[in-house]
Amino acid sequence: MASSPSLKPIQEIAQRYGITSEYLIPYGSSMAKVDLSLIDPQASKGKLVLVSSITPTPLGEGKTVTTIGLSQGFNFIGKPCIACIRQPSLGPVFGVKGGAAGGGKAQVLPMEKLNLHLTGDIHAITAAHNLAAAALDARLYHEHRLGDQFTEQTGLPMLNIDINHILWKRVVDHNDRALRHIMVGVGGGVNGVERADGYDITAASELMAILALSEDLKDMRQRIGRVILALDTHGKPITAERLEVAGAMTVLMKDAIQPTLMQTSENTPVLIHAGPFANIAHGNSSVIADRIGLQQADYVVTEAGFGSDMGMEKFFNIKYRQSGIKPSCVVLVATLRSLKANSGKFNIKPGQPLPAEIAESNVELLAQGCQNLGWHIANAKRYGLPVVIAINRFPTDSGEELEYLREYALSCGAEGVEISDAFAAGGAGTAKLAELVSRVCEKQQEVTLLYPDNISLLEKVQTLVNTYGAKQAVLTAQASDQLAQLEKAGFGHLPLCIAKTPLSISADPALKNVPKDFTVTISSFRVSAGAGFIRAYAGNIMTMPGLGTLPAYRNIDIDQSGDIIGLS
């Protein structure tokens, strides 16, 4: 699986799509960064296909395989296409089995380059993020140590960092539960100021969202300058600009702003760039990668994180709002198995045997689970765009079930339903899906945003939770205070990023299928001032996973020839 005889030099792939060598920065023979000087804002010609899914289940829906497979399908039918995906994190690679390269005949190669360091972007984000953390703690220490002498000795103003309002944790690109809650500066003295701190996994850094939303290096520099690291003792934000560290952070991320070009198992070009989560951030690959793709190909297939209530919603209300990049079609990925799992009748756990009913033909069970699909179709149509259903086929799927699903989806307003056989057959297995999507993309459609900038943050919250089917949103007292403070501080115009579970359309993972008559409790609001959105927390969001009892790293090694084994 690690490499393939069909792999072509990346320069050849790029050349075929009009990316000449002057715009290509090679990293070995199979990867290259693309120089941003290639981008011509007027040159966009392609159609963007946004791949989302039904509510995800432990069975997996195959969204990445379908994304990669569909991009191959377009090329199979003679329509030049580039896929844009997010960079995988090392956490899952070494934690649970499975990278993020797709699979079968629809994967990004060489898989080990994608799943490990790629061209260093995540490491650069880790370094930039932790530089700001070190700078903040150092300033805290020196001001604490020198007191009134600080300004005299340094010529710098006192920042008066409020030790109880330090908002910038540290990051590491591993699943490391012991770092969730830590004390730093233990013992005090020359070893800093003792305080409570913690680590997130790097993908959760605001810098990751910034990388994904930046238009160019200058824009990224300004966004990094706006990042709020802490509050001072007067409650005023201490930004990276105010700490004078934003320039150095940008310098560390200067190469990371260039997307990485790789290829699929069928030599379709893939741009890999940024990897923000779809709960505490907007869950989509970068604006820059999309722009390059739309300029160099007729179609770009990109994948949004989790179900349509998560990454797809955030694509529209955050990424489209900021960039104006407009999809022409939404593809919702489903499997018959995961639709049945969405019925809510089973308690399915990863790694445990599946209930027999799920693998057997059972139209009644499917019909129940299809309600979830119906909700996601309606949710996508809310934004004014046509919706296509891609059924990621399993050998056990029955004709009767597939026919039911087709009729149901059409009755919900889907433009069409097509089987994707990407895993087994690559682009040949998605040719019909690509034909369907390309026809659908021809319809001229405008995107309807869910809310304008200028309504209150509370109205934005109510608008969003109403789409989930909630009766209302309830704010804790803390959340209400924070909302008022954010509007007072001038952040009221920003779009919302609801940080909730992906495992239910609601904010409660126990509410399966299409929940009704529930409320959504918002416990807190936080601003991502550089990325440009307000995070509304509806439940606890894990931003530092842990390693399980049988972690994947145990099986990863080099063999006698020095080749990597055990990565998948």
Place this chain on the structure above:
Amino acid sequence: MASSPSLKPIQEIAQRYGITSEYLIPYGSSMAKVDLSLIDPQASKGKLVLVSSITPTPLGEGKTVTTIGLSQGFNFIGKPCIACIRQPSLGPVFGVKGGAAGGGKAQVLPMEKLNLHLTGDIHAITAAHNLAAAALDARLYHEHRLGDQFTEQTGLPMLNIDINHILWKRVVDHNDRALRHIMVGVGGGVNGVERADGYDITAASELMAILALSEDLKDMRQRIGRVILALDTHGKPITAERLEVAGAMTVLMKDAIQPTLMQTSENTPVLIHAGPFANIAHGNSSVIADRIGLQQADYVVTEAGFGSDMGMEKFFNIKYRQSGIKPSCVVLVATLRSLKANSGKFNIKPGQPLPAEIAESNVELLAQGCQNLGWHIANAKRYGLPVVIAINRFPTDSGEELEYLREYALSCGAEGVEISDAFAAGGAGTAKLAELVSRVCEKQQEVTLLYPDNISLLEKVQTLVNTYGAKQAVLTAQASDQLAQLEKAGFGHLPLCIAKTPLSISADPALKNVPKDFTVTISSFRVSAGAGFIRAYAGNIMTMPGLGTLPAYRNIDIDQSGDIIGLS
């Protein structure tokens, strides 16, 4: 300073030295990794020149400038030469002004590539190191949580990690004093087991020393497997092999084992590889880089960390002992200013004005400081090799002083003394030095190791501190116990790595010039089982620097054109 019109494509530089494109993995146009399949153990043809210095002072001796300049000087006189240097850490780059690229007309270009991410090696080490830390804490947590059920549920043996004997800290490549002493797993529960921990800067990781000493990927895999992460409750080592994480760590470092080829401002090839400290590790660039250099060029110039009591001593007793790579000549770098500073008559602090006497011609003062040079000449000759003195020239140097220094050095047994004008004149300014060194290299010499493998660790300690001029070494009770345990555990055959201050020949930074009648107290012993040496601590060694009040990051930014400014 950032780039130069004279920069040539790295492929062209490589080609000129017989490294054809099949062995080259490009990272853009100015850097490439070299594939290890190039190495032919029989093909070594070059002479190795080891650059060391007198006892370092806050004034700086210009060892890197001289190393780079001398490599240019060899090429200037028509003798093909490659320089091998260590990779800089981000800590100093953002902390104090000054990267590690050399300077003036003797520097590695592009300087910002060298000083920032290079080709990702340090990031890979950070990731591999912290994966082991996460794995260890996760295992501690799961065994603690499940108790007797652990083996039943997982099929794995209990490791019974002793929480009071966890030897593997975490690492980050920044100066971050707040991370020196931390508590992890705070609060316990699902967030791990609460315990005291800390961070070192990445260069201090044993993995850095392993990278520098490994012969190939297989050797690195075995060394990583031997790394001791903790003791179990019976006092038995828990290695990375036993935790089943050594394979995954190696996979993360699979690209890092390839040295990075860059060029100097005069297009001399430079191999950059690994960056172990010269106190807690052996302080030299990699065995692999040396082998490639000695195979492809007639001369290799490499730099050992700190003075000859540190990196040079460790080159012989550790790196040469393990690899058999033999220098043909030692070059000791000195400046008149730093010799005067070594007299011990001044209290010089970085960033403060120099005493006037140091810049003025003063043969008497120089004569006192020259005793330090005399000791370092004798120290180098101990290993049976010829010694050349390189005087890194300053405009204020007087002819009278230079003549005194020459006579003194020759009287101490130096083979010759030559001025290096590398900063101002590049290779032209070191041509005479290169001529001298090349003549000296023609003498056939054998290296005499300071001690054989099979004497006791205590005898090794005494032998080493005797070279410093100490009356004796004194061991604390703890150190005595550890010594006995290490010998019992089968580590008695390993060479020693004395971790001491570089600012004195003794272990006390206050003892200047050539101290006498002192004792060296060893407070503890630790084994670097993968790197293959025993660390003997003579004083507290800082392995996590801090940021000062006016850190360098404040001046680093991008300009209007997107170019990096403020790096140096």
